Amino acid sequence: MGLKNENVLIVDDDINILELIYRHLQSFNYHSYKAVSVKEALAILKDSRIDLLITDLKMPDVDGMQLINYVSEHYPKLPKLVVTGYPSVDDALNVLKSGAIDYLVKPFTKEELRQAVMKSFAENEQLLASPIAQTNSKSGGNEQYGELIGRSKAIKRVTSIIDRVKDNKATVLINGESGTGKELVARSVHYMGKFSRAPFIAVNCGAIPESLLEAELFGYAKGAFTGAQEQRSGLFQAADKGTLFLDEVGNASPAVQSKLLRALQEKEVIKVGSQKTEKIDLRVIAATNSDLLSMVQKGLFREDLYYRLTVVEINVPPLRERKEDLVLLVNKFLTKYGLEYKDRVVSITADALDLLMRYNWPGNIRELENVIQRSVIMCDKQIGLENLPDNLKVKINFSDDRLLPLREIEKQYILKVLEATGNNKSRAAEILQIDRKTLRQKIQ
Numbered sequence: 185m186g187l188k189n190e191n192v193l194i195v196d197d198d199i200n201i202l203e204l205i206y207r208h209l210q211s212f213n214y215h216s217y218k219a220v221s222v223k224e225a226l227a228i229l230k231d232s233r234i235d236l237l238i239t240d241l242k243m244p245d246v247d248g249m250q251l252i253n254y255v256s257e258h259y260p261k262l263p264k265l266v267v268t269g270y271p272s273v274d275d276a277l278n279v280l281k282s283g284a285i286d287y288l289v290k291p292f293t294k295e296e297l298r299q300a301v302m303k304s305f306a307e308n309e310q311l312l313a314s315p316i317a318q319t320n321s322k323s324g325g326n327e328q329y330g331e332l333i334g335r336s337k338a339i340k341r342v343t344s345i346i347d348r349v350k351d352n353k354a355t356v357l358i359n360g361e362s363g364t365g366k367e368l369v370a371r372s373v374h375y376m377g378k379f380s381r382a383p384f385i386a387v388n389c390g391a392i393p394e395s396l397l398e399a400e401l402f403g404y405a406k407g408a409f410t411g412a413q414e415q416r417s418g419l420f421q422a423a424d425k426g427t428l429f430l431d432e433v434g435n436a437s438p439a440v441q442s443k444l445l446r447a448l449q450e451k452e453v454i455k456v457g458s459q460k461t462e463k464i465d466l467r468v469i470a471a472t473n474s475d476l477l478s479m480v481q482k483g484l485f486r487e488d489l490y491y492r493l494t495v496v497e498i499n500v501p502p503l504r505e506r507k508e509d510l511v512l513l514v515n516k517f518l519t520k521y522g523l524e525y526k527d528r529v530v531s532i533t534a535d536a537l538d539l540l541m542r543y544n545w546p547g548n549i550r551e552l553e554n555v556i557q558r559s560v561i562m563c564d565k566q567i568g569l570e571n572l573p574d575n576l577k578v579k580i581n582f583s584d585d586r587l588l589p590l591r592e593i594e595k596q597y598i599l600k601v602l603e604a605t606g607n608n609k610s611r612a613a614e615i616l617q618i619d620r621k622t623l624r625q626k627i628q
């Protein structure tokens with residue numbers, strides 16, 4: 185190993201560990217840089233080409249987690265290995281385990297270090313070799329595409345369509361339940377593509393009264409209505425060369441629909457109260473959480489407009505159909521709200537995470553974000569079952585149409601009892617009338 189002249193940056197406030205890792209790496213033929221603080225590490229990162237970051241977590245001034253977050257953002261391709269001397273501080277570890285970062289617990293042997301370093305490099309190579317990483321150089325990792333997080337097949341389908349449309353001006357319709365990330369997808373189409381310097385303008389067709397929406401979108405001529413003392417151009421023109429995002433397009437009135445059709449078809453707009461046509465040049469992205477096609481069938485939405493909007497269609501899947509992404513999202517929100525409210529990354533217990541995995545998330549990612557935000561505020565160091573809102577908690581509902589295997593009912597019931605006893609296993613075993621050993625096995 186080390187034949188490729190990889191440079192490793194080691195960060196630890198403990199000089200002994202720093203030296204130890206340095207010497208080991210030397211014997212593996214790596215060239216290493218040493219830093220005793222995050223500040224030093226940042227300076228080295230700036231000036232040198234680094235291929236692997238090895239860092240301690242607990243350091244006096246700025247802690248390693250913040251360095252990791254910084255690196256994830258600014259050097260997304262750089263593999264990271266955490267060496268921690270505090271295996272009991274499982275809050276940080278939990279976060280790491282669920283994320284894409286490898287870690288090693290002190291004290292470790294030379295061989296363990298060698299394995300961990302090799303693994304970090306190997307994973308990184310895989311990452312670089314994958315087609316997604318190649319087509320998507322801005323994001324680097326294959327779990328993040330711009331701001332969009334996810335590793336599920338479902339989200340990969342979304343990002344591969346974004347890759348195909350981001351550099352052209354095809355009209356895109358985004359479908360998806362509330363809170364699934366439709367607006368984020370729209371922003372990604374715009375900001376990942378080559379027109380990203382031009383404006384992105386979002387307008388919610390459901391939130392603005394019809395007459396106002398028309399004037400907003402298309403502008404108005406002087407004297408078009410009382411109060412129109414000067415002519416004004418609309419959002420179609422404000423978004424020139426960029427993207428106009430028509431959110432909740434299903435709520436547009438028939439009058440607005442016919443004007444939208446004209447704008448898309450003829451690539452021109454007419455100000456309210458004017459006769460003059462004006463050329464426009466932009467991309468339109470529309471979003472809806474209602475089934476537009478059935479609205480077309482019911483005569484509530486113009487069919488011709490529907491076809492103009494669906495040149496490319498992106499269906500954003502609900503969170504319950506991509507539970508693989510849930511852990512990544514939880515991780516992101518724990519870091520975000522942990523740093524915001526507690527000045528550090530907050531972790532989550534296995535029970536609590538399990539409950540999140542089993543809930544069906546009608547409000548999708550927005551609901552998840554809200555739950556994590558609240559729970560971070562309510563918890564001490566770690567989010568436990570007791571910090572999660574009641575509506576997530578198991579209800580065994582026998583009138584439910586779904587027929588569940590006994591094992592599932594057992595699992596749900598055990599969790600319910602554990603929760604009710606504040607995770608007191610002796611008490612739970614007593615209630616369940618099984619011994620503690622059996623309970624432990626079942627929990628596993």
Ligand SMILES: Nc1ncnc2c1ncn2[C@@H]1O[C@H](COP(=O)(O)OP(=O)(O)OP(=O)(O)O)[C@@H](O)[C@H]1O
Pocket residue numbers: 331332333334360361362363364365366367368369473513549550553
């Ligand atoms: N894949 C994702 N990765 C990270 N964050 C996400 C992802 N998808 C959604 N979010 C976050 O979830 C929240 C809701 O997303 P967004 O507003 O785009 O949803 P929406 O589908 O437009 O919802 P609505 O139908 O209610 O308008 C936002 O805070 C967004 O940043």
Ligand SMILES: [Mg+2]
Pocket residue numbers: 366367431
């Ligand atoms: Mg939205």
